[in-house]
Amino acid sequence: MNERRNKIATWVGFIIILVWCLLPVVWIMSLSFKGPGETAAGSPHFLPQHWTIQNYRDVLGFGSVTPGQENTNNDFLAALRNSFGIAAISTFLSVIFATLAAYAIARLDFRGKRFVLSLALAIAMFPVVALVGPLFDLWRTLHLFNTWPGLIIPYMSFTLPLAIWTLSAFFREIPWEMEQAAQVDGATSWQAFRKVIVPLAAPGVFTAAILTFFFAWNEFVLALSLTSTTASRTVPAQLSFFVGPDPFNPPYGLLATASVVVTIPIIIIVLLFQRKIVAGLTSGAVKG
Amino acid sequence: MTTSTATVATPKAGGHTGRKPMSDRSSAENRLGQKLVAPAVIVMLLVTAWPMLQALYLSMFRYRLTTPNDKEFIWFSNYGTVLGDSLFWKDTVNTVIIMVVTVAVELVIGFAFAMVMHRIVFARGAIRTSILIPYGIITVVSAYSWQFAFSINNGYVNSWFSWLPWVSADTNWFGSHWPAMFAIMVSEIWKTTPFMSLLLLAGLAQISEDMIEAARVDGATWWQRLWKVVLPNMRAAIMVAVLFRALDAFRIFDNIFVMTRGAQDTESSSFLTYRQVINQFQLGLGSALSVLLFLTVLLLAWLIVKLFRVDLAQARGES
Numbered sequence: 325m326n327e328r329r330n331k332i333a334t335w336v337g338f339i340i341i342l343v344w345c346l347l348p349v350v351w352i353m354s355l356s357f358k359g360p361g362e363t364a365a366g367s368p369h370f371l372p373q374h375w376t377i378q379n380y381r382d383v384l385g386f387g388s389v390t391p392g393q394e395n396t397n398n399d400f401l402a403a404l405r406n407s408f409g410i411a412a413i414s415t416f417l418s419v420i421f422a423t424l425a426a427y428a429i430a431r432l433d434f435r436g437k438r439f440v441l442s443l444a445l446a447i448a449m450f451p452v453v454a455l456v457g458p459l460f461d462l463w464r465t466l467h468l469f470n471t472w473p474g475l476i477i478p479y480m481s482f483t484l485p486l487a488i489w490t491l492s493a494f495f496r497e498i499p500w501e502m503e504q505a506a507q508v509d510g511a512t513s514w515q516a517f518r519k520v521i522v523p524l525a526a527p528g529v530f531t532a533a534i535l536t537f538f539f540a541w542n543e544f545v546l547a548l549s550l551t552s553t554t555a556s557r558t559v560p561a562q563l564s565f566f567v568g569p570d571p572f573n574p575p576y577g578l579l580a581t582a583s584v585v586v587t588i589p590i591i592i593i594v595l596l597f598q599r600k601i602v603a604g605l606t607s608g609a610v611k612g
Numbered sequence: 613m614t615t616s617t618a619t620v621a622t623p624k625a626g627g628h629t630g631r632k633p634m635s636d637r638s639s640a641e642n643r644l645g646q647k648l649v650a651p652a653v654i655v656m657l658l659v660t661a662w663p664m665l666q667a668l669y670l671s672m673f674r675y676r677l678t679t680p681n682d683k684e685f686i687w688f689s690n691y692g693t694v695l696g697d698s699l700f701w702k703d704t705v706n707t708v709i710i711m712v713v714t715v716a717v718e719l720v721i722g723f724a725f726a727m728v729m730h731r732i733v734f735a736r737g738a739i740r741t742s743i744l745i746p747y748g749i750i751t752v753v754s755a756y757s758w759q760f761a762f763s764i765n766n767g768y769v770n771s772w773f774s775w776l777p778w779v780s781a782d783t784n785w786f787g788s789h790w791p792a793m794f795a796i797m798v799s800e801i802w803k804t805t806p807f808m809s810l811l812l813l814a815g816l817a818q819i820s821e822d823m824i825e826a827a828r829v830d831g832a833t834w835w836q837r838l839w840k841v842v843l844p845n846m847r848a849a850i851m852v853a854v855l856f857r858a859l860d861a862f863r864i865f866d867n868i869f870v871m872t873r874g875a876q877d878t879e880s881s882s883f884l885t886y887r888q889v890i891n892q893f894q895l896g897l898g899s900a901l902s903v904l905l906f907l908t909v910l911l912l913a914w915l916i917v918k919l920f921r922v923d924l925a926q927a928r929g930e931s
Binding site: 545 | 644646649652653655656657659660663664669670683701725726728729732733735737739740741747749751752753755756757758761766770771802805807810811813814862863866869870882884885886888889890895898899902903905909913
């Protein structure tokens, strides 16, 4: 009896979680298929009355684009390029630096280890907006304002803490004796590293890379403050400026479509690597 | 683990006469360690410590970008101006309300989700995948999705919840203070509860089933087991989750920017700082706000750690 009640409760909980997590995503998908006529007139229906892919044509710029929307897709595609480029480069650099640091923290004894860990923790809690003023001033002097490096540099510093914590937790779990065992068995140090340590460390590095990429892909405050044109403006900033001529009647369909497009990479990454992401998020946080 | 290499090294070095305070090997290790962390430390300091010092310096000037020649050293009067302004306090109160409400709600919902995920034996992949979608989604997208959901002519909230006495077909959620704050908090809670629940799930997973079983055998009810066994044993996980989420919620910016642009007095401290610097070019005053924001976050972190005695080192597996 009790068992059965538990089972039902778990099932109900399962369905609630699914609805909670997916409803807003399904909602923007539904909106993205509503035509401009339907949203301009106001529609209380959840699903489109007339399904159309015109919004996707306008946002991505294929097929027959609605006259007057040519700039929308140019700007949006430029923002997508910026977002991918900036997120990829900052992830790459940040993970390299974090791997070096995490290896040292997990494996070596050196003075200042506590300092590095405390610094990382402090930066993880740092109010990013407090940097907007000084960085804005500094970046204009150094001609970094509105450039890719102007965003990549701060993204590296703000993703390093998470990457360092995650990676050092992973590295601590690696049975490093295996490296010596391989050497005893006749492997050179390089072979031991290449064939034994790299395969063990790779999942951790990869997880840190995913979390770093999410941060850079999502970041808004700095993207908004340190860019001014499509030369470096990323997707979140571009989306927030994407209001259209009438502020009281935003282009619902176009915004929803652009939102769906930028959510697709996230959904793909999550589908493929959910187990790793969960391990990475929790490994650094709670360890007995 | 961290000391294993050092202990391996000592027998070799210690075979010779006397014990030097630091053997060649361990001083080489010390240097290597410092070299390996140096790039990361430099990058982290470059973009935080240096601009923060810059902000401290700028905050003592009357300095507006539109009138750069009018730059004048005025000691701490910017701080006086900020602290004497009711807008600053109103925004601080807003931010604190958002922080307290969202973290409290997330803690309850996040714990319920964690319990379900802990218990569930089927579809673990599906549930992990769906819980990670809000976590991974861009906050601006979440804000739009909820803004449109609460929209007066295109949203579903008004039609789905019209059975509630205070909701009708023409409820304008963004027309007054509390409903707008509510919408902002819904978006914030939706997006960040998954993170909370994953941290709590990791805490739950560390409680031994035997202990709960023993309590059950002794006749403890479900409610007693929860309060007397489960929760006390995952205190570290709860506190880490609260600390991280509280400081994160205090920095709320994205949702407010997209959903209201600060209208209906929904501005947060972060939003005020941003607006002073970027829209009004008040670098001096804005820097004073930045410094105050930084100090507030430090104070909050200190308070949470002291109040709840969060042992971060222990929670993080550092001994």
